[in-house]
Amino acid sequence: MAVLPPGVSAEAFAAATRAFAAAAGDEWVFTSDDELIPYRDYWSPVPDPEEALLPSAAVAPASVEEVQAIVRAANEHRTPLFPISTGKNFAYGGPAPSMRGCVVVDLKRMNRVLEVSDERNFALVEPGVSYFDLYEHIQQRGLNVWIDCANPGWGGPLGNTLDRGMGFTLGYYRDHAGAMHGVEVVLANGEVMRTGMGAVPDSRTWQDYRYAFGPDPSGLFPQGNFGIVTKMGVRLMPAPEHYRTGLVTVPKRADLRPLIAAVNYLSDLFMIGEPLYGSPLGRLWGDAEFREAATRRGGANAEEMDRLAAAAGLHSWQVELQFLGSEGTTLANWDYAKSLIARRVPDARFTDIQSVPLPLTEEQIALGTIPDQHYLWRSNLGIPSLNTWQSLGRSESMPDAWRQNHVGMFAVIPRSADGVFEAQQVFGDTLRDMGVGTRISAISTPVNWYQFSFLFSAGFSSGGGRPESTPETRARDAEILKTLMKTAAEHGWAEYRAAPWFQDAVSDAYSFNNHALRRFNETLKDAVDPNGILAPGRGGIWPRHLRGNRG
């Protein structure tokens, strides 16, 4: 049951794989079912197995020159490629291609850390460098910089940045695409291009200034299909000497408004790291009266929720603030946060949580805790780990099913209480209308991964891409997700990211002026990749001859 790219004959495909073998060596071209298992999406959300996004082959080059040769061969044989770096972003398709039949170009053999500076604070890495690799490189050399790593840390900075992933430290560094400083790309015509100051031969400032002179096309590579990125510069945060956290709670539902405004203020002055919002009212979830007030159609019953919260002696909202700096500066920032919030919410309560001198000892890292302190969340401290699933389980309202679920919706909503309240109601009602429970309620809180916006996630319990899922559960999941996406778009919101199976559905939301943005991008795409060989469909961008494939 060989999978072939659309429109490519078995003969042409055989010729292409021979050419790939000539480029990368026989032993680095994979075509058998067994060999291709690692390039499947284990948690695939695709309902019909016949439509699963399977690769036709994979090739693993060891150098830029080999990537160039592969791209030239792909042009000659009109064979679409799908580059991956570590291929570990399982919530977004993992190593599987954006179109069934693409040849996966697996770049994990190109895994050198080319440079790290803790005087100028950057790294230059190849695609196969994982967060663990980069962390180890830094530790072994005693360099005084942090990485801002995704969680889990088996992914890497280059691939995560190209997915527009994010991390958990200071706002600037959390936005990985924003911290990208210069890339080297193999273009669809096989040529090598460098952006930013890398365009200066023997550049001395490739990672120090991101734009070069003239228009900067760097933004076309994240979530795009304009080239195969073979090197990437990323800004690194200096290693702070102290980590401090403090918990703020506010009593009433309406207090979320001044709370978020104050936290935005602190955040945009870079006085805090990632704020972690939550609601202590999860403890009332067993109370039917409360649940009804928090899931009322058309909007929460705020008065009733406030009454029940007060009766239970609970505050309505909490935010854990993280401070990175010295012992003195983190304390000053926390003290200032207290005074700023207390001015706006006089009844707010403040609790010191952690105060940790850095760097952590080996033992502290291994233990994941410090005596008398809360659990240390490693990725908040620039340490890669595999404790993601715990991360997703932190909120008390997070269902068990979600922990294994690899699809979901993360809509960009305004960083304001009004934005949160509206999202709670709209997504909650939508899910309730579809009979998928009470996951979203008036105590659901957003994540503030990206500094200037909230992401509001709508999980659901029908089974996701879990191993025990069936075509029926997956079809149902897809239906729910697409309904959520459509609902979001009707409210002026949209998702920032999508697994390949949903790339067109998400892209459809960005339809201003009859999809002017997508049409512009596709005009650019056709100009620089006339044969459409690079990742067709990625980011919703299809080359001319495959545009009919848009889902």
Added chain:
Amino acid sequence: MAVLPPGVSAEAFAAATRAFAAAAGDEWVFTSDDELIPYRDYWSPVPDPEEALLPSAAVAPASVEEVQAIVRAANEHRTPLFPISTGKNFAYGGPAPSMRGCVVVDLKRMNRVLEVSDERNFALVEPGVSYFDLYEHIQQRGLNVWIDCANPGWGGPLGNTLDRGMGFTLGYYRDHAGAMHGVEVVLANGEVMRTGMGAVPDSRTWQDYRYAFGPDPSGLFPQGNFGIVTKMGVRLMPAPEHYRTGLVTVPKRADLRPLIAAVNYLSDLFMIGEPLYGSPLGRLWGDAEFREAATRRGGANAEEMDRLAAAAGLHSWQVELQFLGSEGTTLANWDYAKSLIARRVPDARFTDIQSVPLPLTEEQIALGTIPDQHYLWRSNLGIPSLNTWQSLGRSESMPDAWRQNHVGMFAVIPRSADGVFEAQQVFGDTLRDMGVGTRISAISTPVNWYQFSFLFSAGFSSGGGRPESTPETRARDAEILKTLMKTAAEHGWAEYRAAPWFQDAVSDAYSFNNHALRRFNETLKDAVDPNGILAPGRGGIWPRHLRGNRG
């Protein structure tokens, strides 16, 4: 002596101006010499007046629809356009076009501040909004945000961002192109496109998340010619409650190394605003022995400089640190800066300079000072002003001539002492070889406008574009500048910006792999602007039919 665009007949041009008049109204199309004076570069560096970058006409639309109609007419009549917003960037050509004969599209009638949020901290503005306009809008409404303004403040956020200008507050906001969040653009085909979340109809988060889904072409607009930007979102910094500055000096030449590393550390943790480097050794400039040591060919005589500095009781380097926050956080940050630097340079000296509660009073702003405190540099405090020339005069080694000079070189160099020392030597020797004095010496310091890199400027005294300049002085200036640019490129450095007359010379430095970046950009350009009507040559990017114009 009518100026016409290349290849456009007088008849075609007349038809085009009639079409522009139909689009924007007769009274908003300017064709006479008198009317076009405001669209000249008053400080033009162009040696031969016959080659001056003069417009053929100008048109001032009042709306997006009028811009669209103008673009469509320009396509029909193959008439190149050059859009300007306030047109006040006089160091970079002012309102004059990138190619002689372009029709200037003057957008200053489109001058609405469309939205400012001090809950989510952003602004959405039209092209004609100046920094003064935006500041006034914010003050009148009592909004709690700062602008990060260029100096002088008669420019505006949209145009300055498109020039990749920078300001003077926290690193994130100083990089104006980096703080850009979403644009509306009239494309070369006359269509309107919105980038970022603006691509979602009735978007609720246009200024909150910059990337949209899929590839992001936003970077093609700054220093580019891919569209006429008609709206722009910019992130704004929350207004801090306290401003503090402290002066650090270190005794020896070699102390610059640990000093810069420490300041980079503080900067990249966002604990300081723009660091202002300088050298107290300017006071020794009258000493021939010192001058010789500081301008020695092949590199400074560091031992001799250190000896003379010590004999005079002077320190070699200084940096003024700026802190933005509350009284407590700025003090904690300054205390931490002291301890951090003292650890690395035990002989460093620290002086408290300013400690100013914010907001400033009207009187303080008008006075420009506070009793017993140093001069308040308004643009460091988010207040637009016209005191640029004083800014340029702050350094004691800055020559009088430079204050009136509107061309110069700003090369991006590494943010390290090694980078500074090498730039001092290379540019200094180059200027000395050309017999243009001792402007660059071993006490010249860079500016840290962009957070992660230094800009090293090489001024020279031959006359620049000053009113009293002659074709000969201008030709000489151009020769010197181009020599500096070439020298920079030979050392892996390059300029981040260029006046139109030098756009190709600067672009030439970015030649990696036979100009792969420029060729990629020009392929994109031809695809979306096949008639090449938008700002030919801007950023070094020429449309196909004018590529022979490359200077």
